[in-house]
Amino acid sequence: MSSTKPQAKPVTSLCTHTLTSLHYRNADLVQDLMGKKTFTEVMLMQILNRTPRGVDLRITDAVLIVLMEHGLTPSAISTRLVYMSAPENLQGAVAAGLLAVGSSFVGTMENCSGLLDRISAAADPEAEALLIAQHYKDQKSPIPGFGHHLHKPVDPRAYKLLDLARAEPELAGNKLRALEQLSKAVDAVAGRPITINATGAVAALLGEIGVPTAVMRGFAVISRAAGLVAHIVEEQNSPSGRFIWETVEGAVPFVGVAGQSGN
Secondary structure, X not given: OOOOOOOOOOOOOOEEEOXXXXXXXXXXXXXXXXOOOOHHHHHHHHHHOOOOOHHHHHHHHHHHHHHOXXXXXXXXXXXXXXXXXXXXXXXXXXXXXXXXXXXXXXXXXHHHHHHHHHHHHOOOHHHHHHHXXXXXXXXXXXXXXXXXXXXXXXXXXXXXXXXXXXXOOOOOOHHHHHHHHHHHHHXXXXXXXXXXOHHHHHHHHHHHOOOOHHHHHHHHHHHHHHHHHHHHHHHHHOOOHHHHHHHHHHHOOOEOOOOOEOO
């Protein structure tokens, strides 16, 4: 006879409904939320399972605004090309762009947050930060949350976010201090200043309001979805998808199997 215990029946606490009502957690959608709460308030209530404070809303709004847009990035290009190919499928085009939110672009706050968690938990945060910085240098890999190929010598978005957070007395400051410690270590190991980038600052800010590391990339997804809808609107009015396609096709030459040009 198997000794495996039966699985507990799954439950949800996110939403329930009847013929005449709908509840988000314990709040009545019609009576308690609609016309009374903002999207950000309800989003945080659902994700964090608590009533958000004023500081949570201010930090989250700033983060969502920063992550919404950065021009013709891989996510935006993907959305425009898919929309050009299937204009009847707006949601598919947005989904295609969101698939580019990952460990190299837009979603790198998750990678950085894991490093900040390590530093915050370390008996010697300074030594841990130096260990991290040296590891990435030895691997010849960029450190998540640092450096930017477009914003030099500093990423202005990052330092504005950090200024906003430092002005909030309700924040404990643990993740901010960890980021500052890591920044000092990165500069010391590199032998020159390396800017904290926007997603590095986002990692610290979301950590300060209690967003778990494993959830942070979701905020990038939420924000960038709005930006990608705007790219579709622009694509409808001023198409660039076909131009991007034709430009790439013309710029990338075909070569034969022996590595010789087909000309």
